[in-house]
Amino acid sequence: MADHNALPLIILTEKFASLPGIGMKSAQRLAYHVMSMQVSEVEEFAEALISAKKNVKCCSVCQNLTEKKVCPICSDTDRIQSIICVVESPKDVTAFERTREYNGVYHVLHGLLSPMDGITPDKLRMKELLARISKGGVEEIIMATNPTVEGDATALYVANLLKPLGVKVSRLAFGLPVGGMLEYADEVTLFKALENRNDM
């Protein structure tokens, strides 16, 4: 914004623009929108920012974001605590919970291995995963990282680390997405679908 603009408005625009996926144009539109909101609404927004940052921590068990010391999933006695689904981020937990089919627990790594970007195992919540396993009672680890180079590398790393400890490590199935069209599937997906074909 040009220098004829009010400074607080320029600052707010820059704050919005610093968020991922928001460019200068959108940031400007959002800042102007804030001007048209009620003072009470803006205060609630500001409080929501502070409250989320201050009150939401990582669950001491699974590392997912929660307000409590132990998250509702880890403290749910109806869930099978011996199966741990290992995911990259809290978003992935939400995705699994939406299926309403998974009844085990989770472990959030908060990232994927990427030595090129300096993300080594000590940058992830690996220690916490090993601590959970060393306590005993864990029967299976489901590696549910994305089917990308980093996701595969992380899954392989965890598998190599845990297999000697006698824990079963599995990986999500790759194949055709349900409802997808065969003709639009990429070569690797189609090859995986062929390779992992099931008896009928």
Added chain:
Amino acid sequence: MADHNALPLIILTEKFASLPGIGMKSAQRLAYHVMSMQVSEVEEFAEALISAKKNVKCCSVCQNLTEKKVCPICSDTDRIQSIICVVESPKDVTAFERTREYNGVYHVLHGLLSPMDGITPDKLRMKELLARISKGGVEEIIMATNPTVEGDATALYVANLLKPLGVKVSRLAFGLPVGGMLEYADEVTLFKALENRNDM
């Protein structure tokens, strides 16, 4: 977000989703991004929201957003105070200022006439525009509203209102956008370009 999520995080997601152009998916991504920010950064963001809302008001002369009672453009003695460019919103002022070619002043209507949506002249900053003109010294009003039904209607309304007062009212030129391709111009634009052709 499902109910396994921390409440402050759900609230923050909803706040982001209430902003224009931000859906639930983006709102969730933004909320998680806030979690990864430093506490001080989040506090600065919250303060920027409050500060912009509380300290930015409408200029008492041109109704553009400003921190001062009279905005820097209206109080700039180098600018021609007798030419007023009438625009829909503060964003349009920024667009004109980017050209660095306009040396008059502005009047921000904060909307366009749209009787269907209940936006009648009393909902816009028309009174303030008439007050400026009645003080005398205004030679020309440039109607710079968008070339839409509402923009044209507003321009026509203002022109009919001001012409009896002996003020010259002009409208932005319509024609081919510079750098645009003739073959891609719509019929109305091309007709306007033909109608308003200039001698070479």
